[in-house]
Amino acid sequence: MSTERNAETNAAGNAGISAVELQGVDKTFGVVRALAGVDLTVAAGEFVSLIGPSGCGKSTLLRVVADLVEPTAGTVAVAGTSARQARLDQRYGIAFQQAGLLDWRTVAENVELPLQVHGVGRAERRRRAVELLELVGLAEFAGARPAELSGGMQQRVAIARALAPSPGLLLMDEPFGALDEMTRERMQAELLRIAGETGAAVLFVTHSIPEAVVLSDRVVVMSPRPGRITEIVAGRRPPVAGDDLVPDTVEDVRETAAFFEAVTAVREALRKGAATEGHAE
Amino acid sequence: MGSTRRLRSAASAVAAFVLLVVLWELAKLVLPDAGVTVGGTRILPRTDDAAMPHVWTVLARLGAPEVAGAAEPRAVGAAIASGALFTLGLALGGLVLGGIAGVLLAVLMQRFAVAEKAVLPYVIASQTVPLIAIAPLVAGWGGKIAIGGWAWEPWASVMVISSYLAFFPISVGMLRGLTSPREADVEMFRSLAAGWWTTLVRLRLPASVPHLVPAVRLAAAAAVVGAIVAEISTGTRGGIGRLIIEYAQSATGDPSQMYAAILGAAVLGLVAAGAVGLLELALRRYRGSVA
Numbered sequence: 001m002s003t004e005r006n007a008e009t010n011a012a013g014n015a016g017i018s019a020v021e022l023q024g025v026d027k028t029f030g031v032v033r034a035l036a037g038v039d040l041t042v043a044a045g046e047f048v049s050l051i052g053p054s055g056c057g058k059s060t061l062l063r064v065v066a067d068l069v070e071p072t073a074g075t076v077a078v079a080g081t082s083a084r085q086a087r088l089d090q091r092y093g094i095a096f097q098q099a100g101l102l103d104w105r106t107v108a109e110n111v112e113l114p115l116q117v118h119g120v121g122r123a124e125r126r127r128r129a130v131e132l133l134e135l136v137g138l139a140e141f142a143g144a145r146p147a148e149l150s151g152g153m154q155q156r157v158a159i160a161r162a163l164a165p166s167p168g169l170l171l172m173d174e175p176f177g178a179l180d181e182m183t184r185e186r187m188q189a190e191l192l193r194i195a196g197e198t199g200a201a202v203l204f205v206t207h208s209i210p211e212a213v214v215l216s217d218r219v220v221v222m223s224p225r226p227g228r229i230t231e232i233v234a235g236r237r238p239p240v241a242g243d244d245l246v247p248d249t250v251e252d253v254r255e256t257a258a259f260f261e262a263v264t265a266v267r268e269a270l271r272k273g274a275a276t277e278g279h280a281e
Numbered sequence: 282m283g284s285t286r287r288l289r290s291a292a293s294a295v296a297a298f299v300l301l302v303v304l305w306e307l308a309k310l311v312l313p314d315a316g317v318t319v320g321g322t323r324i325l326p327r328t329d330d331a332a333m334p335h336v337w338t339v340l341a342r343l344g345a346p347e348v349a350g351a352a353e354p355r356a357v358g359a360a361i362a363s364g365a366l367f368t369l370g371l372a373l374g375g376l377v378l379g380g381i382a383g384v385l386l387a388v389l390m391q392r393f394a395v396a397e398k399a400v401l402p403y404v405i406a407s408q409t410v411p412l413i414a415i416a417p418l419v420a421g422w423g424g425k426i427a428i429g430g431w432a433w434e435p436w437a438s439v440m441v442i443s444s445y446l447a448f449f450p451i452s453v454g455m456l457r458g459l460t461s462p463r464e465a466d467v468e469m470f471r472s473l474a475a476g477w478w479t480t481l482v483r484l485r486l487p488a489s490v491p492h493l494v495p496a497v498r499l500a501a502a503a504a505v506v507g508a509i510v511a512e513i514s515t516g517t518r519g520g521i522g523r524l525i526i527e528y529a530q531s532a533t534g535d536p537s538q539m540y541a542a543i544l545g546a547a548v549l550g551l552v553a554a555g556a557v558g559l560l561e562l563a564l565r566r567y568r569g570s571v572a
Binding site: 066067068087088089090092094096098100102104113114116117118 | 463465466468469470471472473474475479483484487490566567
């Protein structure tokens, strides 16, 4: 299967090259210092979550990596090249909280959009869309309109679209923030399976501590004003052992002592960050 | 579902027309011929046959010859039909010209914020200049133009004046449509390394359709009005505008003929609106894109 091929190329081709490398990244909007001295490296295939209170700059950090926001200072490398070049080469895929599908296109045509923008031929696009919709479990909805799908299904289409150019990096800004709890947990399991199958690294912005812990290799805790990394906690990302096993392992992880320990560690790190902020003011 | 709704709207349009006819005849039946006058001011119009001819008189007039006793008699209905067709052609030409100008202006204003600031006030101001003032100007300038072997014809002036009215709703509606995509969608296209042109074709143009269709409907009506007024004020022959003027001059003796011409102008407007309905049908894929 071609997704396995992608996993191989992502793992082999990026060996030794970090998916993201940030050094001393600063971002100032007018007088507001959104990011201050952020250093962060995401290894190839690694799952890293950014967590912190509103206004801590985690979305801004994601947009810096995506080259949607220019940093005021510091260096940004994505897949071994500049953030701008990485964007132009479609080296990353991005998904936002709102699925942001185009209503006048079918589900398959939405998935094809990144390939179409890059001038990939129609037949190749079709083939890839079918493959990706199979990956996210929506093969039979290829001809449907986005408005006919539920919120969770729309988000899965958005993930398939982000994966279309076979990127080595997925950037996700609270992609499950608008979903109900049950759908959200199912989507987390889906995302883990997809990340495992494609071998893509993931930089994931979230408000939810359990979500960050269950998905991530590492959880990056940030504090606001100015946004900086206060602590990095080891996550409890379960190993991928096959297509069907993941949902079970995800459920299992949620009930282990290690999971609760990590949740507590992240919560305390967040509290500490809030406390230092209080002192600063 | 869509077809029953269309059927219902067609039925209510017919019902409205029937109601108008009934009211017209009822007014003739109930109100006094001299109208209603209170303290020297007439508050309801005269209803005698010279002011308000019977509906059937107007319809019968369509079949009667235009000029009694002419060598080659032409029925009033035929004259009105050929005039209406002539004007319809000019109005559609004006709509296309105005549509192209309006869309190009809107794209320019969307692309360059400076252009929006500089041009938009003039776009709005253009519509406050009375058409009757512009018409002789256009005809005068046009008369001096000759491109190759083609000399400027009066009908070209009519088309240009008609497009002058039509471009306005299209440029304003199109600008709204082009700027309607959500910030997140624009950001998505940027993340895909899509340039301005790709973003225009794949995002902004499809997203503008729901704003564009009602704008074109307004523009079509404006183009018809513009063409008729332009025919009258430039004295162009062959169209329904000229017929209305000619028939109005004999209205005191033969009011039904003028009403027949006005009826023709109304049907003309309906046909133009119907043409926009076809456009809407062709673009229905994009109709739900306003979030």
